[in-house]
Amino acid sequence: MRKNEVNKKTRLKKESMFTRCKRKLIPAVAGSFMACNLMMTTCFAVSATSAVTQPLDNLKTLVIAVIGAVGVIILAKNVMEFAQAYQQQDSSTMNSALKGIVAGVMMAGISSVLTFLGF
Structure with missing residues (x-):
């Protein structure tokens, strides 16, 4: 070696x-x-989320519209009840109608409030 x-x-x-x-x-x-x-490859998902969130946004809009419509109906009903109670001088029915009016205004205005808040 x-x-x-x-x-x-x-x-x-x-x-x-x-x-x-x-x-x-x-x-x-x-x-x-x-x-x-x-x-390595970079992958960007640009519009894939809209396919998932679009039906949920549509459902949210529908529910808010239904709540607003029911609120307008409750508001009209309680305004008529308040007018009848005022005509008959029935204070308990007037109080109940005023509570219904407030509830109707809240339900009718919920769509604009939620839109203002960004929902």
């Missing part, structure tokens, strides 16, 4: 297992990391 081959064998024996593993592992990990970075 030559002298260089003997020195190489003794040097390999002296190297620790960690050093040999490090010498092979670091280039492999770095190469795979670079390959992953090169293969």
Whole structure:
């Protein structure tokens, strides 16, 4: 054997297992990391959410419109009840009609309030 081959064998024996593993592992990990970075693709979902949220927005608009319509009906009914109670001087019916008027106004105005708040 030559002298260089003997020195190489003794040097390999002296190297620790960690050093040999490090010498092979670091280039492999770095190469795979670079390959992953090169293969990455950015994906943007621009209008995919509207397909999901559009039916919910339609349902919300429908429910708010129904509540507003029922509120107008309750308001009209209680205004007529208040007028009859005022004509008959019936204070308990007047109080009940006033509560109904307030409830009708609240229900009729809920759509504009929610629109103002951004719902």
